[in-house]
Amino acid sequence: MAEDIPSLLLDTMADLKALNKFFDDKTFIAGERLSIADLAFVSSVKYLYENELKGDNKARYPSFNRYFNTIINQKEFNNVDNLKLFRESAPVAAPAAAPAAQTNVDVLEALEKAQSKPKDPFAVLPATTFDFDDFKRRFSNNPADDYLPYFWEKFDPQNCSIWLCEYKFNSELGLVFMSSNLVRGCLQRLDKARKQSLGSMVVFGEDHSNIIAGLWIWRGQDLMFNLTEDWQVDYESYEWKKLDPKSDETKSLVELFLKQEDSAVYKGKKLSDAKIFK
Numbered sequence: 001m002a003e004d005i006p007s008l009l010l011d012t013m014a015d016l017k018a019l020n021k022f023f024d025d026k027t028f029i030a031g032e033r034l035s036i037a038d039l040a041f042v043s044s045v046k047y048l049y050e051n052e053l054k055g056d057n058k059a060r061y062p063s064f065n066r067y068f069n070t071i072i073n074q075k076e077f078n079n080v081d082n083l084k085l086f087r088e089s090a091p092v093a094a095p096a097a098a099p100a101a102q103t104n105v106d107v108l109e110a111l112e113k114a115q116s117k118p119k120d121p122f123a124v125l126p127a128t129t130f131d132f133d134d135f136k137r138r139f140s141n142n143p144a145d146d147y148l149p150y151f152w153e154k155f156d157p158q159n160c161s162i163w164l165c166e167y168k169f170n171s172e173l174g175l176v177f178m179s180s181n182l183v184r185g186c187l188q189r190l191d192k193a194r195k196q197s198l199g200s201m202v203v204f205g206e207d208h209s210n211i212i213a214g215l216w217i218w219r220g221q222d223l224m225f226n227l228t229e230d231w232q233v234d235y236e237s238y239e240w241k242k243l244d245p246k247s248d249e250t251k252s253l254v255e256l257f258l259k260q261e262d263s264a265v266y267k268g269k270k271l272s273d274a275k276i277f278k
Contacts, residue, residue, distance in 0.1 A: 121227035215257035
C-alpha cells in the first residue's frame with residue numbers, strides 16, 4: 001500500500017535496504033498497476049540511482065533494481081515530462097498522502113474509461129482450431145509421451161504461435177525464492193489470458209546465480225500483450241522470441257518447458273522452480 005512507504009519516499013534513497021524489502025513482493029508502489037506515484041518516485045531517484053550506485057552496491061538490492069528497471073521501461077515513463085509530473089504529484093511523498101492517493105485513482109480510472117476494450121481481448125483475432133482447454137486437460141491427466149504428440153497433432157500454426165522469453169535483468173536476480181515470487185506475480189496479473197494461452201515459466205540455477213525463462217503458446221501470431229494494457233505490466237521486462245513450430249529446436253524447447261523435469265538444464269543451469277500457467 002502507498003501509505004506504507006511515505007517515510008521512505010521522504011528519504012528518497014537513504015534507506016535502500018528498507019526499499020528493497022518493500023519491493024520483495026510488490027511490483028508497484030500501490031496495487032498491481034502503474035500509477036503516478038511510481039513515475040514520480042523513480043523520476044526523483046533516477047539520477048542518484050544511475051550515478052551514485054555502482055556495481056556490487058546495486059547487486060545488494062535486487063528487488064529495488066527490478067522495480068526501478070520495470071518503471072523506467074514503461075512507455076509512460078519515457079513519454080512524460082518527468083519534472084513536471086514530479087511537481088504535480090509530489091504530495092505522494094508526504095505523510096498526509098490521502099489527496100495524492102485519490103488523484104492517482106482518478107487518473108487511472110480516467111485512463112481506463114478512455115480505452116475501448118472488448119471483454120475478451122482475443123476476440124479481435126481469427127478463430128483457431130486449437131482447443132486450449134482440451135489440450136490442458138490432456139496435459140494435466142497424461143504423461144509427456146501422450147500429451148506432446150497430441151499437442152503437435154492439434155496445434156494450429158496459422159492462428160496460434162509459440163514464444164520463448166527470457167528475463168532481461170537476470171544478472172540482478174538474487175535468491176531463487178525471490179525469482180519465483182517475481183514469476184508468481186507476473187502470472188497472477190495475466191489471469192484473464194488463461195483461456196487462450198498456456199505458459200511455462202522456470203527459474204534455472206541457484207541463489208545469486210539464477211535466470212528466469214519461459215515458453216508460451218497463445219492464440220494469434222503477435223505478442224498477446226499488445227491486445228490489452230491489462231497484460232502489459234511485466235512483459236517489457238522480458239525478451240521475446242517467436243519460434244518456428246516446424247523446427248527441431250522448437251520441439252525440444254516445448255518438451256523441456258512443458259515437462260519441467262527436475263533434471264532439466266537450460267543455458268547450463270539446472271531447474272530450480274517451475275510454474276505452469278493454464
